[in-house]
Amino acid sequence: FNFWRIVYSHGWCVLLPFRVDKDKMGLSRVIRLNNGTIVDCKITSDKNTRLNICARSTKELSKNQISEIKDQIGNCLRLRENFSDFYNIVNTTPKYRWISKAKSGRLLRAPSVFEDIIKMICTTNCSWALTEIMVENLVGDLGETFDGNYRSFPLPEKIAGKSEKFLRKRVRAGYRAPFILEFADKVASGKIDVESWRSSDLPTEELYRQLRSIKGVGNYAAGNILKLLGRYDYLGLDSWVRSRYYELYHNGRQVSDKTIERRYAQYGKWRGLIFWLEMTKHWFEHKFPF
DNA sequence: GCGTCCAGGTCTACC
C-alpha cells in the first residue's frame, strides 16, 4: 500500500473525526472501542509503506484493546483487501499502469458503514463546504470525547434520539434531516444491519437495491457507498466527476451518462475504481481540492 | 447589500 494515496483517495480525510496533520505527516481520528473506551489515534508512515499508530486514552489500554485499535485502523485503510487482481487488470492497459506503480486503489473509509452512509447523504446536493459543516456539527454536538477536545462519530442511537428540528437547524442538514433521522433509527433499532454489508456474500446488485431503499440514498450515493464496501461495479456519477470527465475526454463538452459508462464497461467489476482513480489522478500531481 | 444561481442529488407525483 501507499499511505498517502489512501489518505487522499477522496475527501473523507478532512471530514471529522478524521483530521490530516500535514506538517507532522499524519492522519488522526477519535475512535470508539467496543467497550465504549474513546481513543484518539494518530497514524504516521515511514516511507509510505509502514505504519505507526499512536493512541491516547485516559486509561491504560489492554492487549485486546490495542488489537482492536489495529483492526479498526486497518479496516479504515483497507489493508486486508487484496488488489492483485485489480493490478493485473490495470497493467494490461498502458495508460493505467501508473495505478499499480503508485499502489493506488484503497479508498479511505470510516470504521463503520453507518458513518460512511450518513456522510455520503451529507454530500448530496450541496457544496463540499456545507458537507464539512454538517459533519462537523454532528460530531461536535453528538460525538463522545475523553479530553473535551476531539470527538468520535456519533452512534446511531445518539442521532436517532435527536429531533428533526435539531438536525435541520443545529446540524444544518436541511431537508436531509428526516432521511438521516429515519436511517439512524432503523440502524439503532436493529431493523437493518448495515455493518454486515462489508463482509456480505450478496451480489452487488442486491446490495445496491438495499442501499437505494434508504431514503436520501440515490444513484450517486449508492454507487459511492458500494465502493467503500469493496464493490466497484457502479460509477457513482455526480456533477463534479461528470465535469471532470467532460474536461478529460470531450474538451469540456457534455455527453450522456451512458457514454461515460460505455467507456468503462470493459473493466467489469473494477470499472468504478478505475474511473475514480483516473478522474482524481491530477490531485496528486497538482493540488487537492479539500 | 441584495438577488440569483448552483453545488460531489433525491423524492414524489404525475403522465
Added chain:
DNA sequence: GGTAGACCTGGACGC
C-alpha cells in the same frame, strides 16, 4: 419508465 418540481444551505457572482 420517464420527467417536472420541490427541497435546505452557504458561497460565489453580478449588479
